Structure formats: structure tokens, C-alpha cells
Amino acid sequence: MTKQISITALLTVMTVILFSSQMFIPFLGVVFTIFSTIPIMVVNMLTEKRYTIMSIIISSLLIVLFNDPFGWILFILILIPSTVSNMIEKKFYSYLLVIPVLLGNYILYSVIIIDGSNVELFLKNIWYIIGIFMFISLKYSFKKVEVLIRYKYLNKLKKEI
Numbered sequence: 001m002t003k004q005i006s007i008t009a010l011l012t013v014m015t016v017i018l019f020s021s022q023m024f025i026p027f028l029g030v031v032f033t034i035f036s037t038i039p040i041m042v043v044n045m046l047t048e049k050r051y052t053i054m055s056i057i058i059s060s061l062l063i064v065l066f067n068d069p070f071g072w073i074l075f076i077l078i079l080i081p082s083t084v085s086n087m088i089e090k091k092f093y094s095y096l097l098v099i100p101v102l103l104g105n106y107i108l109y110s111v112i113i114i115d116g117s118n119v120e121l122f123l124k125n126i127w128y129i130i131g132i133f134m135f136i137s138l139k140y141s142f143k144k145v146e147v148l149i150r151y152k153y154l155n156k157l158k159k160e161i
Helices: 003-022 028-034 040-048 051-068 071-084 091-096 099-114 116-126 127-160
Strands: none
Touching: 003 028, 003 040, 003 071, 003 116, 028 071, 040 051, 040 091, 040 116, 040 127, 051 071, 071 127, 091 099, 099 127, 116 127
């Protein structure tokens, strides 16, 4: 039990640090932000579900404390549902998590857009397509990363532990 708590705490802090790097490292931080939920996937692979849920809640609370509102929306409504959708066995429930991603995209769209601009007219008709594309691309890229971690690195790690 102590080993699982330690793994969860270490990877939760790593998630927060990777996500918060967007504020300090301008271009490379965006890449770190997109892949900041990979430690949560590793927590899911190494521990029980309750530790994964604890990691998601604690990392979300820490990100709310340390980041800006756009970061909250990106992490809680876009990245976490895309990651959790790979942890759910039933595909129907997995694809229901597109709803928070669409909500996050709509909030970002409605906050950023200035009324009457050409960008607003374009995004008014396409924001939901961008949200669905973002969910599917994040879901399947996280799935590929999960397979890579599980079969390349996790087998070696479990033998050592």
C-alpha cells in the first residue's frame, strides 16, 4: 500500500509540473502540456483504480491552485476526459466523455472570440468539429502511448519492483 501511495504521489506531482511548464517554457511547454496526463495513465497501470481517481482529483486541484483559468479548462475539460476514456472498458461510456471536451472547446471559443470578427464567423460553425477532432486525436494518441509504455517499459519496471 505504501508503494502505491508513493507512486501515485510522485506521478501526480509530475503531472502538475509537466502541465505547469506551459507558463514558463513558451513553445516546448505546449508539448509538455499535451502529454502531461501520461503519468496519470502510468498510475492507472501500476496501481488500483482508487489511486488513479485520487491522482486525477489531486492533480486537478493543484492545477486549479497554480494555473490560470484557461489552464483549468484545458486540463479538466479536455485532457482528463481524453485520458480517462482510455481507462474505461465499455466503448459507449468511453465516447460519452466527448461531452466535457465539447464543453471545454465551447467555453474557450466563447471567451476568446471578439464579436463581429471573421474568426468568430468561421469558428461559430466549426467549434464542435474541432472539439470532436481534438477528443479523437487525443484519445488515440494517448492509447498509442499507453501501449508503448505498457509493453516496452512497464514489463521491465514490474520485474524490478
